[in-house]
Amino acid sequence: MMSAGALFLAVFLACVVEAVEALTIVLAAGTSRDWRSAITGVVSGVVVLAVIVAVVGPALTLIPLDALRLVVGGLLLIFGVQWLRKAIMRAAGLKALHDEDAIFATELAAAQAAPAGRRGMVADWYSFTLSFKGVVLEGLEVAFIALTFGANQQNIPLAAVAALAAVLVVTLAGIAVRAPLARVPENSMKFVVGIMLTSFGVFWGAEGAGAVWPAGDAALLVLVPAVALFALVLVASLRRIAAQPLATTTSSTRPEGAPS
Amino acid sequence: MSRISAFFAFWYDFIVGDDWRVAVGVIAALAITYGLSTTAIPAWWVLPAAVVIVLPLSLWRVTRRAGTNRRAAARSTRTH
Numbered sequence: 001m002m003s004a005g006a007l008f009l010a011v012f013l014a015c016v017v018e019a020v021e022a023l024t025i026v027l028a029a030g031t032s033r034d035w036r037s038a039i040t041g042v043v044s045g046v047v048v049l050a051v052i053v054a055v056v057g058p059a060l061t062l063i064p065l066d067a068l069r070l071v072v073g074g075l076l077l078i079f080g081v082q083w084l085r086k087a088i089m090r091a092a093g094l095k096a097l098h099d100e101d102a103i104f105a106t107e108l109a110a111a112q113a114a115p116a117g118r119r120g121m122v123a124d125w126y127s128f129t130l131s132f133k134g135v136v137l138e139g140l141e142v143a144f145i146a147l148t149f150g151a152n153q154q155n156i157p158l159a160a161v162a163a164l165a166a167v168l169v170v171t172l173a174g175i176a177v178r179a180p181l182a183r184v185p186e187n188s189m190k191f192v193v194g195i196m197l198t199s200f201g202v203f204w205g206a207e208g209a210g211a212v213w214p215a216g217d218a219a220l221l222v223l224v225p226a227v228a229l230f231a232l233v234l235v236a237s238l239r240r241i242a243a244q245p246l247a248t249t250t251s252s253t254r255p256e257g258a259p260s
Numbered sequence: 261m262s263r264i265s266a267f268f269a270f271w272y273d274f275i276v277g278d279d280w281r282v283a284v285g286v287i288a289a290l291a292i293t294y295g296l297s298t299t300a301i302p303a304w305w306v307l308p309a310a311v312v313i314v315l316p317l318s319l320w321r322v323t324r325r326a327g328t329n330r331r332a333a334a335r336s337t338r339t340h
Contacts, residue, residue, distance in 0.1 A: 070290065073290075074286055074287065074290050075275065077286045077307065077311075078275070078276070078277065078282055078283045078286050079277070081282050081286070081311065081314060081315050081318065082277040082278070082279065082282060082318075084315060085279075085282075085315060085318050085319055085322065088315075088319060089319065089322065089323070094323055140274070141274070198311060198315075201286075201307075202307040202308055202311060205286070205289075205290055205293070205307050206293055206303065206304050206306070206307045208290075209290050209291075209293035209294040209297060209303070210293065210294055210297030210298065210303065211293050211296070211297050211302070211303035211304040211306070211307075212297075212302075212303075212304065213304050214302075214304065219304070223308070226308070227311065230311070230312065230315075231315075234315065234316060234319060238319065238323065241323065
C-alpha cells in the first residue's frame with residue numbers, strides 16, 4: 001500500500017515538474033510566434049514519447065526482476081542523488097531557484113529574435129522545433145521514471161495514470177492561466193522527487209544486488225524519512241556557508257548547468 | 261560535433277549527469293553490495309552508506325567550485 005502510494009506520488013510530482021517546464025517553453029514558442037506550429041511540435045513530441053514508452057515498457061516487463069532492480073535501482077540512485085544535490089543547493093541559497101517567469105522571458109526573447117521560416121506543412125519551423133524539443137527532452141526523464149517505477153513495482157498502469165494525471169493537471173492549469181505556472185512550488189517538489197528517487201534507488205539497487213532488507217518492504221518506511229532528514233541536515237549546513245559575507249551577495253549563483 | 265558524438269553526449273548527460281563521480285560511487289557500492297551478498301555479512305547497509313558519502317562529497321565539490329567562482333568575481337569587481 002505504502003509502495004503504491006509512493007509510486008504514484010513520485011511519478012506524479014516528477015511529471016508535474018517536467019510538464020511545468022515544458023509548458024513554459026511551449027508558451028514562449030506559441031505566444032511569440034505561431035501557436036499552430038507550437039502545438040504541432042507538442043503533438044509530435046507526445047507521439048515520439050508514446051512510441052518510446054510503447055516499445056520500452058513491454059520490454060522492461062520481460063527482464064528478470066532482480067536484474068531490473070539492479071540496473072534501474074542504480075540509475076534511479078544516480079538520478080536521485082543529482083536531483084537531490086541541486087534541490088539542496090537551491091534550498092540553501094547556493095543555486096538560483098527555478099523561476100518559470102525568468103525562463104519564460106529568456107525563451108520569449110530568443111524566440112522573438114529568431115528568423116521565421118516555413119518547412120513543409122509547418123508554418124514556423126522555430127516554434128515547432130522549440131516545442132518539440134521541450135516536450136521530448138522534459139518528457140524523456142519522466143517516461144524513464146514512470147516506466148522504471150512502474151516496472152519495479154510491477155504496476156506500470158498506476159505509473160501511467162500518475163503521469164497522465166500530472167500532464168492533464170498542468171495542461172488545464174496552463175490553458176486557464178495562459179502564463180507560466182510560476183506559483184507551482186517547483187523547487188519543493190523537486191526536493192521531494194529527489195528524496196523519493198534516492199530512497200527507491202537505494203532500496204531496489206540493494207535488492208537487485210542480492211541484499212536482503214531487514215523488515216522487507218517496510219524498510220522503505222525508514223529509508224524515505226532518513227534520506228529526507230539527511231537532506232535537511234545538509235541544507236542547514238550549507239545555509240551556514242551561504243550566510244557567510246561573500247556568499248550573501250551572490251545568492252543567484254548558478255554553479256553549473258541543470259538538467260531540471 | 262558529429263551526429264554520433266552528439267547522440268552519445270546526450271545519453272551521457274542524461275544518464276551520468278554533470279558529476280561522473282556520483283555514477284562511479286553508485287556502481288562501486290552496487291558491486292560491494294553484490295560481493296557482500298554472497299557472504300554471510302549483511303549487505304543492505306552499503307548503498308545507504310554510499311549516499312551518506314557520495315552526496316556530501318558531490319555537494320562539497322560543487323560548492324567549492326562556486327566559491328572559487330565567487331571569489332574570482334569579487335576580485336574582478338574590486339580591480340575594475
